[in-house]
Amino acid sequence: MSQTWWRGAAIYQVYLRSFADGNGDGVGDLAGLRARLPYLKDLGIDAVWLNPWYPSPMADGGYDVADYRDIEPVFGTLGEAERFIAEVHELDIKVIIDVVPNHSSTESAWFQEALANPAARERFWFSDEPVNDWQSIFGGSAWTQVPGGQWYLHLFAPEQPDFNWASPEVHREFEDVLRFWFERGVDGFRIDSAALLYKSDTGYEDLDEVHDVYRRWREVADEYGERVLIGEVWLPDQERFARYLRPDELHTAFNFDFLSCPWDPADLRRVIDLTLATHTPIGAPPTWVLSNHDVTRPVTRYGRADTTFEHGGRLHGAPSDPELGHRRARAAALLSMALPGSVYVYQGDELGLPEVENLPDELRQDPMYARSGGANPGRDGCRVPLPWSGDEPPYGFGTGAPWLPQPESWRKLTAEAQRTDLGSMLNLYRTALAIRRDRLGDGTMTWLPLGENVLAFTRESGLTCVTNLGPGPVPMPAGEVVLASGPLEDGALPSDTTVWLSAG
Ligand code: GLC
Numbered sequence: 041m042s043q044t045w046w047r048g049a050a051i052y053q054v055y056l057r058s059f060a061d062g063n064g065d066g067v068g069d070l071a072g073l074r075a076r077l078p079y080l081k082d083l084g085i086d087a088v089w090l091n092p093w094y095p096s097p098m099a100d101g102g103y104d105v106a107d108y109r110d111i112e113p114v115f116g117t118l119g120e121a122e123r124f125i126a127e128v129h130e131l132d133i134k135v136i137i138d139v140v141p142n143h144s145s146t147e148s149a150w151f152q153e154a155l156a157n158p159a160a161r162e163r164f165w166f167s168d169e170p171v172n173d174w175q176s177i178f179g180g181s182a183w184t185q186v187p188g189g190q191w192y193l194h195l196f197a198p199e200q201p202d203f204n205w206a207s208p209e210v211h212r213e214f215e216d217v218l219r220f221w222f223e224r225g226v227d228g229f230r231i232d233s234a235a236l237l238y239k240s241d242t243g244y245e246d247l248d249e250v251h252d253v254y255r256r257w258r259e260v261a262d263e264y265g266e267r268v269l270i271g272e273v274w275l276p277d278q279e280r281f282a283r284y285l286r287p288d289e290l291h292t293a294f295n296f297d298f299l300s301c302p303w304d305p306a307d308l309r310r311v312i313d314l315t316l317a318t319h320t321p322i323g324a325p326p327t328w329v330l331s332n333h334d335v336t337r338p339v340t341r342y343g344r345a346d347t348t349f350e351h352g353g354r355l356h357g358a359p360s361d362p363e364l365g366h367r368r369a370r371a372a373a374l375l376s377m378a379l380p381g382s383v384y385v386y387q388g389d390e391l392g393l394p395e396v397e398n399l400p401d402e403l404r405q406d407p408m409y410a411r412s413g414g415a416n417p418g419r420d421g422c423r424v425p426l427p428w429s430g431d432e433p434p435y436g437f438g439t440g441a442p443w444l445p446q447p448e449s450w451r452k453l454t455a456e457a458q459r460t461d462l463g464s465m466l467n468l469y470r471t472a473l474a475i476r477r478d479r480l481g482d483g484t485m486t487w488l489p490l491g492e493n494v495l496a497f498t499r500e501s502g503l504t505c506v507t508n509l510g511p512g513p514v515p516m517p518a519g520e521v522v523l524a525s526g527p528l529e530d531g532a533l534p535s536d537t538t539v540w541l542s543a544g
Contacts, residue, residue, distance in 0.1 A: 045134060046228065046268040046291055046382060047325040048481025049086040050473055053386045055333045056090055056115055057101065058425040061438025068425065070116035070124050072438065076428075077127060079455065083390060083466075084473035087134035089230050089270075091333060093121065097147050099199035100178075100407055101333070101423070103138075103232060104145035108217040125225040134227035136270065141214050141253075142233040143200040151201050155186060163210055164201045165193035165239065174244070179411035195236060195244065197407040205237045205253065214253075218260050228261075228268030234284065234293075235273045246280055254289040268292070270327075278318045285324035292327050292382060299329045300349035303342050303368055303536075305493045305509040312379065312495070316485075319381070325482055326381035330372055331389055337422050340395035342368035353408075353416040357397050366392055367536045370468055370525035371507055374538035375495065377476050378505035380483045385469065388426055391453050392465035395421040396444070403444060420444055429456035471523055475540065479503045488517065494533075502543040508533045519543055 054073060062071025070093075080088065092102035095112045102112065111121050128135050144151055144164075154161045170183035170191050176198075183191045184198040193202045203210045218229065234254075238247035254269065261267040271293035275281045284290050301311045319326045330338050336350060343365020344358050369392060377383050399420055401409075406418030425443065427450040428436030435446055435454050451457070458464035479501035488496040493510025496517065503522065508514050513532035519541030521528065526537040533539055 044482070045086060045266070046270075048380075048483070049134070049382045050084070050377070050476060050481075051087045051089050051136065051382060051384050052080060052083065052085040053332060053384060054088050054090045055387055055423055056093055057443065058423050059387055060426065060428065061434075061440065061442070064439040065114070066434075066438060066440040066443050067114050068437070069114065070111070070120045074120075074124055074127060077131060077133075080133065081131045083470055084477060085133065085385065086477075087136055087227065088128065089136040089384075090138065092138045092140060092232075097145060097199060098405075099145070099197050101405070103140055104143070104147075104197065104200045105140050106145040106147040107149070108139070108213075109220050122224055129225065135225070136228040136230055136268065137221060137226050138232055139214070139217065139221075139229045140232040141203065141205075142236045143194065143196060143202045146199050146201060158188065158190065161190070161192075163204055163207050165204050166190045172241075176411065178408045179413075179416070193239070195233075197411065199407075202239070203237070204239075205249070211253070211256070215256065215260055218257060222261070222264040222267060227266075228270060228291075230270045230272065231290070232272055234271035234290070235275060246275055251283060251286075251289060254284065258288050258290070270294070278314060282318050282322055282324075285319065285322055287323065292325060294329050294332075294384070295327045296329070298376070299331065299335065300351075302349070303347040303372070303509065305495060308375075308495060308509070316380075320484075326379065327384065328376040328379045328381060329384045330369075330376055331386045331422070332384070333386065333423055334419050335422065337393055337395040338369040338372060338389060339365040339392055340397070341365070342372065353418070356417045356421075360394075362394065364536070365394070366465075367526055370465065371536050371538040373465075373469065374472055374523065374525045374540060375505060375507045377472050378480055378497075378499065378503070378538075378540065380481070380485050380499065382481070383476075386422075388422075388424075390466055390469040391427070391455060391458060393424070393426075393450070393453060396424045396447055397421055398447075399424075399444060405444075427451075427454040429454050468523075468525065472540075475503075475523060490514065490517065504541040504543070505538060506533060506541065507538040508535055511535055517541065 057068045059068040060072030060076045062069050093115050094105045095107045096102045111118050150163050174182040176182045185191050194200050235246045238249045269290045271284050271290045273284050273293045274296050297311045301307050315326045340360045343360035404420050406420050408416050409418035425437040430436050431451050433446045434442045458466035483500050485497040490496040496506040498504045513534045516533045522540040522542045524539040
């Protein structure tokens, strides 16, 4: 793999709790993941990104980290994590882990110390009263009172106290945490809530000081050779976004404009152009992301009459046409994999899993659900454990009852059922990733003018990608069909279909 592997990598997101359960307790773990590594190798990805695997009370699916230098016992042990890293590397796959620098867990040693000793509170945001009226991103006040009377700030759940990045100790701590894992071989970090670390009287998003943190982190990463820092940076302003990708800061950042873009040719073209215009001048590769553990699965979102991004669960439960959603998700997958840069695949999207929208309310675990008083269903519906094999739950996920129930209809969507079906979503992903490895990834693209409903572009390798977002079939440009997301009609490209063509 090249020195700058991350510029064009296909990165598979593993939501560990829901990937595969090795010990029968109903929760995914490292043993389950290690046993399924051949599946990931066969799928053809270059790297895995794991959501937080640290000891955690799981108030927010592990994004409430109690100890940054160990592994959650439900997931395994530090020794197992080290063996996992070695095994993945033997398969020539890179490992990216999540680091959560904006907040901790109320169970962390530092927060416990702060609770016990009011003189040891400078690592967090404590004050005698809430100093502003900020709301938690999960709903409710962002301030919670502790015994003794003081209040602390939490932008997310009350179990996630925000660090005070004005404290030099916090800086030292995170540089040391990065080193801890770099020394154990991880190839990079996905930085959670990367733009939120600093707070001021006026706000908390994207304060200039945050860039000093990432300049320093880049120095640390560079000491270890080719390691990568990836920002979770949701910002409306492209100029501000690009600052995180300056040559001495983060390597890449998630493209949330693409993820949240409706299934519409004009919108998609605008987002692709904007993405290229943002990244090209600074030499940073774009990323193409269709989903993750925080958003509605594409099959469900694209099957709705309204495909706008439903921030806050606004469209939860709105009717979705499964056939339409499936067709568009296939077309979107080929589009995202053909664009220049790196691409992310969220576990289960390669199986075409839909959002599970009918989970029993009492089983919902996402704090968004409870903190919104049930108004927001939360993100559990995209976190349901994967179906691997067999005809009934738990579909080979493990031996125990999965922590969230899997729908009956998933019998047709297991990895086993799809492996032998050449037309399956799984085989589309496998084939596309194999072609992508040789002919796509990092580089540039040139638009082809094929009408306003058609997104068509050529890559350096001579491969052309054409997506038809219009209502009826359109003529295809000349070339040999390399791969198509759906059936073609006598030289025409049907609606909601992507084709990859070779110049010959
Ligand atoms: C990020 C994560 C999300 C988490 C939040 C707080 O947005 O992706 O899952 O709830 O940060 O850590």
